[in-house]
Amino acid sequence: MRRLASVGAAATVLVLALTACRADDDPGTNGIEGLDVGPGVTEEPCPDAVNEDNGCIYLGILSDLSVGPFAPLAVPLTAAQEAFWQRVNEEGGLTAEGLDIAFDVDVVSYQRDTQYDPTEHSRLYEEIKPNILALAQTLGSATTDAILPDMQASDIIAAPAAWSSLYAFEEVILESGANYCIESMNAVDYAVEAHGIETVMAVHYEDDYGEDAAAGAKIAAEGHGMEFISVPTPIGQDNQAEAVGRVLAEQPNLVIITTGPAEMAAIVGGTAAQGFTDVRFIGTSPTWNPALLASPAAEALVGLYEQTGPWTDGFDGDTPGHQAMRDALGEVDTVNDGYTSGWIWQYPIKAALEGALADGDLTRSGVRAAAASLTSVDYEGMLPAGAGNFADGPDGQLRANTINRPDPESPTGVSVAVELTSFPTAEAYELTQPCYELLDD
Amino acid sequence: MIELFEAVFRGLGQGSVYALIALGFVIIYKSSHVISFAQPGFMIAGVVLVTYLVELPGIGFWVAVPLATLLTGLFALGIERAVIRPMVGRPIFAIAIITIALDILIRTVAHAYLGINVRHVQDPWGLRTMSLGPLTVQQRHLAAVLAAAALVAVLFLFFRYTRMGLAMRAVAQDQEAALAQGVSVGAVFAMSWAMAGGLAAVAGSFAASGRSVDPLFWLIALTALPVIILGGLDSLPGAVVAGLVIGVAQALTQSYPHWVSFLGTNASVIVPWLVMILVLVVRPYGLFGTREVERV
Numbered sequence: 001m002r003r004l005a006s007v008g009a010a011a012t013v014l015v016l017a018l019t020a021c022r023a024d025d026d027p028g029t030n031g032i033e034g035l036d037v038g039p040g041v042t043e044e045p046c047p048d049a050v051n052e053d054n055g056c057i058y059l060g061i062l063s064d065l066s067v068g069p070f071a072p073l074a075v076p077l078t079a080a081q082e083a084f085w086q087r088v089n090e091e092g093g094l095t096a097e098g099l100d101i102a103f104d105v106d107v108v109s110y111q112r113d114t115q116y117d118p119t120e121h122s123r124l125y126e127e128i129k130p131n132i133l134a135l136a137q138t139l140g141s142a143t144t145d146a147i148l149p150d151m152q153a154s155d156i157i158a159a160p161a162a163w164s165s166l167y168a169f170e171e172v173i174l175e176s177g178a179n180y181c182i183e184s185m186n187a188v189d190y191a192v193e194a195h196g197i198e199t200v201m202a203v204h205y206e207d208d209y210g211e212d213a214a215a216g217a218k219i220a221a222e223g224h225g226m227e228f229i230s231v232p233t234p235i236g237q238d239n240q241a242e243a244v245g246r247v248l249a250e251q252p253n254l255v256i257i258t259t260g261p262a263e264m265a266a267i268v269g270g271t272a273a274q275g276f277t278d279v280r281f282i283g284t285s286p287t288w289n290p291a292l293l294a295s296p297a298a299e300a301l302v303g304l305y306e307q308t309g310p311w312t313d314g315f316d317g318d319t320p321g322h323q324a325m326r327d328a329l330g331e332v333d334t335v336n337d338g339y340t341s342g343w344i345w346q347y348p349i350k351a352a353l354e355g356a357l358a359d360g361d362l363t364r365s366g367v368r369a370a371a372a373s374l375t376s377v378d379y380e381g382m383l384p385a386g387a388g389n390f391a392d393g394p395d396g397q398l399r400a401n402t403i404n405r406p407d408p409e410s411p412t413g414v415s416v417a418v419e420l421t422s423f424p425t426a427e428a429y430e431l432t433q434p435c436y437e438l439l440d441d
Numbered sequence: 442m443i444e445l446f447e448a449v450f451r452g453l454g455q456g457s458v459y460a461l462i463a464l465g466f467v468i469i470y471k472s473s474h475v476i477s478f479a480q481p482g483f484m485i486a487g488v489v490l491v492t493y494l495v496e497l498p499g500i501g502f503w504v505a506v507p508l509a510t511l512l513t514g515l516f517a518l519g520i521e522r523a524v525i526r527p528m529v530g531r532p533i534f535a536i537a538i539i540t541i542a543l544d545i546l547i548r549t550v551a552h553a554y555l556g557i558n559v560r561h562v563q564d565p566w567g568l569r570t571m572s573l574g575p576l577t578v579q580q581r582h583l584a585a586v587l588a589a590a591a592l593v594a595v596l597f598l599f600f601r602y603t604r605m606g607l608a609m610r611a612v613a614q615d616q617e618a619a620l621a622q623g624v625s626v627g628a629v630f631a632m633s634w635a636m637a638g639g640l641a642a643v644a645g646s647f648a649a650s651g652r653s654v655d656p657l658f659w660l661i662a663l664t665a666l667p668v669i670i671l672g673g674l675d676s677l678p679g680a681v682v683a684g685l686v687i688g689v690a691q692a693l694t695q696s697y698p699h700w701v702s703f704l705g706t707n708a709s710v711i712v713p714w715l716v717m718i719l720v721l722v723v724r725p726y727g728l729f730g731t732r733e734v735e736r737v
Contacts, residue, residue: 066549066552066553067545067548067549067552067656068656069656069657071552071656072555072556072557072558072559072655072656073557075557076557206706232706232707233707234707234710235657235660236657236660236661236710237652237653237655237657237658238455238648238660238661239695239707239709239710241451241692241695241696241709242694242695242696242698242707242709245695245696245698260655260657261559261653261655262559262652262653262655262657265559265652265653266652269568269651269652270568272568273568273569273570273579274570289558289559289653290558291558291559291560291561291653292559292653294561295559295561295652295653296561296564296566296567296568296651296652297568297652300568333556333557334556334557334558336557336558338557
């Protein structure tokens with residue numbers, strides 16, 4: 001009898017536990033002032049609310065804020081996102097016509113440092129998931145891949161802090177600006193026009209970031225009937241000697257670089273130091289850091305390096321969006337385009353939340369539906385009109401980039417040499433699958 | 442053939458940096474039998490300090506490096522006194538774990554000072570090259586080799602002729618016997634941590650020459666782990682020789698990747714670990730390590 005009682009008790013505990021799990025997986029919806037709401041939305045004000053009468057929308061941030069490799073980019077990026085929503089809150093928060101309630105947006109309470117580690121990223125995502133409506137930031141390709149299946153299953157949309165071509169096919173990821181693949185196509189086409197190149201080499205990390213850009217360079221090079229050489233390279237400045245050796249051995253006219261800034265400088269500086277200067281280097285946007293102009297490689301960078309950029313202009317641009325960003329951030333210690341990217345990535349999230357409010361459905365699925373129906377987003381001039389077309393999937397992707405050159409006079413260390421332009425290869429290319437899958441074909 | 446020798450020289454430059462970091466590991470291990478995983482933290486703390494000191498008026502690279510070395514040494518000494526000393530007598534494994542925690546802590550704080558941009562030690566060499574006979578070598582590699590040679594000579598004299606050096610050797614041989622002879626084992630522990638911290642700062646300063654200091658800079662210190670195992674955990678000459686061997690092996694595989702193409706692309710990254718494993722198969726105590734005989 002005692003055994004039976006024990007089994008019964010254990011079964012009861014199991015059923016309760018399973019019920020709890022199910023409850024967590026399907027948090028259900030509630031109503032606030034006639035509005036359907038789900039997890040991450042409260043009628044109570046946000047902590048330290050700007051507007052005490054407003055409800056609160058909680059957005060999570062999974063970033064690399066301390067010892068990870070992208071912390072130098074992620075810290076200003078996150079600061080800009082906090083400033084973005086602070087501005088929204090100070091302007092009264094988010095609401096819609098006919099609603100009696102407005103919402104402030106909180107991006108601080110569920111901000112976590114995942115150190116660019118997919119395991120940590122996944123663990124901390126699970127930790128904050130019950131309390132957030134969406135993610136204001138998920139930094140990195142590999143890290144985001146770790147949570148993507150659950151985001152899709154749970155209808156959690158996110159702004160990425162990456163430009164992978166994979167996101168063109170993911171409804172829950174709202175990517176702004178041209179992806180790495182398109183970026184490299186534009187770089188090659190530009191170099192053909194401006195520098196008359198004949199051979200293309202891509203020196204790249206062996207991950208989605210590096211391979212996406214290398215695939216774009218390969219597609220463009222082959223389109224022009226040029227030789228293409230792929231050189232995978234590991235992370236770390238000390239590990240770039242092999243890549244430098246390949247540049248010296250193959251002597252390409254153009255090298256597309258997809259690494260971190262320090263690695264890029266080691267490759268450009270290392271090549272020039274060994275006497276080979278009859279080459280152009282074009283790096284994807286994350287390869288630049290303004291402090292490189294004080295590095296031993298500065299002279300080589302000024303002479304040989306250009307950067308592709310995803311926005312109309314850098315931190316010091318003169319669009320209304322740039323001005324609003326600088327006003328919201330106030331005095332910053334060091335100017336960095338991480339601020340610009342972080343800020344711009346929030347516009348589609350804001351548009352999706354506004355759309356969901358207008359539809360009267362501020363649940364996760366409501367926000368996802370609103371995001372998927374966006375045909376354009378108002379980026380306040382930081383991207384051209386028509387950008388932010390998520391309704392058309394891969395066909396709606398922006399295909400334009402700027403070409404920037406090192407400029408010691410500019411606060412960001414680069415200035416725009418070629419305005420946001422969509423070059424022929426990128427314009428004509430049909431995205432049917434993530435580009436990095438094509439690199440080995 | 443010229444290219445081969447140039448690659449070897451580049452490897453000696455990089456290997457000198459590994460040797461200096463490895464010496465710090467070995468000095469601590471000899472005195473306390475603890476492998477301190479805090480060395481990467483001390484290295485980046487020292488380098489970040491140099492990047493700030495060189496910006497002060499009147500302080501160039503040559504003043505900043507000794508100053509940062511001294512300050513990092515004192516910092517390491519403080520860490521030993523405050524965190525490690527109370528753990529004396531506790532399991533070595535627990536102390537090693539504490540050093541991992543210290544490393545993460547120090548690196549996190551150092552990264553905060555590193556800020557959002559890369560920083561520079563403003564060394565006098567940059568990426569300039571020079572002729573060394575028929576070879577064209579980078580000045581920074583020559584500087585690293587000379588600095589390592591000078592420091593190894595100083596360490597040799599220190600351990601052979603100074604009272605503290607002799608005390609450290611005595612503690613390394615037999616802690617209890619040294620204690621019975623009036624040697625302050627605590628002072629030896631403190632000195633070994635101070636020396637390890639200072640060496641990490643010097644190594645970092647030369648490793649940062651001609652390049653930028655970024656959040657991944659500490660990874661250089663990780664290569665010192667196969668170096669100390671290869672050289673022998675308790676061997677100072679082993680740390681130097683193994684550092685140079687690993688540096689040269691890495692440079693050669695970077696310059697001639699087809700030699701190790703069976704290992705895949707960028708095999709130079711795993712070469713230090715591979716060399717370590719191959720040598721340990723033949724010599725389990727490393728090239729110069731003490732063979733321990735235990736009753737079983």
